[in-house]
Amino acid sequence: MNGPVVVGVGASPSSLAAVETAAREAERRGVGLQLAHAVVWPADPVAPGVPPWDPDGAGLSASARGALAEAERHARRVAPGLPITSEVLVGEPGTVLEAESRAASLTVVGGRRQGRFGGLPFGSVAGRLTAQGRCPVLVVRGTTGRGGPVVLASDGASPVARAAAEFAFAEAAQRAAELLVLHGGGRDGAAVVAELRRTHPDVVVRHRRIRGRGRAVVAGASADAQLAVVGVPAHAGLTDTLTGSLGRALLRHARCTVAVVPAEPPRH
Incomplete structure (x- = not known):
């Protein structure tokens, strides 16, 4: 498959490590990189006159743009000439990335060393993708960009x-x-x-x-x-x-x- 490498973008160090890994993988495969940031829409009704991107006053638009801009800076650092697209998608991160994986050649997420299965806790984004994703999934752990077998x-x-x-x-x-x-x-x-x-x-x-x-x-x-x-x-x-x-x-x-x-x- 020649689809892009899709990476989930958040604010954590593991997310930024995943972005850098995804950039290397996209460059190696000769495909583009898609940065995907998920926004969970509030369940409560939005008050009249409240901007749709900021229904709870938490600055969702600015937060999403900031996370994607930081992710792109990290990606450019390791793959300067890589074609990069950014998307803000409404939904739970696992659901959003599962849908995006259908057209991807690879999906990349950060892995945390906690939960029932160590770095791959069930119920997490990584756990959902490995169960339901439509393409290979990289769960980034440890030191990235190193050699070895x-x-x-x-x-x-x-x-x-x-x-x-x-x-x-x-x-x-x-x-x-x-x-x-x-x-x-x-x-x-x-x-x-x-x-x-x-x-x-x-x-x-x-x-x-x-x-x-x-x-x-x-x-x-x-x-x-x-x-x-x-x-x-x-x-x-x-x-x-x-x-x-x-x-x-x-x-x-x-x-x-x-x-x-x-x-x-x-x-x-």
């Missing part, structure tokens, strides 16, 4: 696992990075990896078998990585999203940016 959670040979593996190989090739494949229990994805190695001969691949719960190993493997990749079923409910035990561990404990790749399940 791309880490793939290989949880079998399903369409979901294949989509994640294809994305991981493509990212490793584009970044000239090594690919570290983590293998868990159950059905092994070695055949998928072997097939993709033939189509990406320049990618150096290392394998590591994870035994038991593997929390410390997963965290350690991602400590110096630039990206971790996991697959999810497309359009899944929140309770169905994290299907593989290894992918679940990587989402919970990865110390780097995580790419969540949706794939359509097979039709029976």
Whole structure:
């Protein structure tokens, strides 16, 4: 897909880190960057004569313009010549970004290390997008713009696992990075990896078998990585999203940016 890279814009440091990451990704992919700022409309009726952009007197218009201007400054800092568009969209951030992801090649959000799944709390913007987004989602964590390997959670040979593996190989090739494949229990994805190695001969691949719960190993493997990749079923409910035990561990404990790749399940 040649759509833009879409990034959610807020006022937090994690949001600005996501903007810089999104700018690098858009430049690397040769597409534009779309800055999306969501405004939640007040539920109470707006009094007569009150400007529509400022129904509660909180300066929504100025706040939105300021957030987008600051985000564009950060994006220009890392990708000066990048085509950038800005939009203020009415709605909950997760709902807005889910809709925008339908025409995007990649959606980027900041990740906070809190909540039920560590840096990917369910109910957050990141949690909603990984469950319902229509394109790969980058959840930005840790130090951005660093080197290191791309880490793939290989949880079998399903369409979901294949989509994640294809994305991981493509990212490793584009970044000239090594690919570290983590293998868990159950059905092994070695055949998928072997097939993709033939189509990406320049990618150096290392394998590591994870035994038991593997929390410390997963965290350690991602400590110096630039990206971790996991697959999810497309359009899944929140309770169905994290299907593989290894992918679940990587989402919970990865110390780097995580790419969540949706794939359509097979039709029976």
